[in-house]
Amino acid sequence: MAGRIRYYRRRGLYLMELKSKSGWLWLSVSVVLVSAAQLLLKFGIQQLPPDQGLAAYLEIIAPANIVPIALPIVLGLGGYVISVLCWIGTLARLPLSMAYPSLALSYLLVYAGAMVLPAFDEKGSAIRLGGILLVIAGVWLVSLQGKAPNDSH
């Protein structure tokens, strides 16, 4: 009897651990996809001629622009939608207090991507990087579980 209980307890812990491990996988995919989506959107839209007002957006679907502009934007939108689905999958497996701050890491990924990838001509700065680190710290604070009675909602 005691042996059976021990067996089921071990098995339960093993399943819980397995669930949270796959949770981190869902989370990683979500973070990478949401970051890639932003870079793709920017990559597409930055090829539009600047300062032409809202009418310029119609040029996104001009035949010559389908591959260089519309395609990365559509891929970006698709990546964003899939990342939201992965995020829902993450929430089913990990506590929000772990998942939420990790999502904020996408700010660092987008920053790094915009600095490193040759497609983007962006210059970093200490104040921008410092601001991003403050944001990540703040998101971590926001996600801390308080003692408030209805905090689980």
Next chain:
Amino acid sequence: MTPYLFVAITVSLTVVSQVLQKQVAMAVGTSPENVIVAYAKQLRLWVALALLGLAMIAWLAVLAKLQVSKAYTLLSINYALMVPVSKLVFAEDIPWTRWLGAFVITAGVVCISWS
């Protein structure tokens, strides 16, 4: 028009959408008989999704003007705004660490907007 106006439009539309999403989730509850039907019947869910679509259009206008390493991080003001909004709309009890977090995020966004 300034790209910051479009940042404000994007964030406002997203905040309203998130309030509607929360209202839908509370109306449907945790164990409806048929999840998909229960959600699809909620008019506010469709409004929330339409607002997200509009937010995406405003967002492309932002990306056309601002560097993505700046613009994307400015969006995080959304996290900070949701703290007082949850207090006002849903009367949530908010621990002090969450108010502090909202303040730290705001400070970070101010730094980024200066950069």
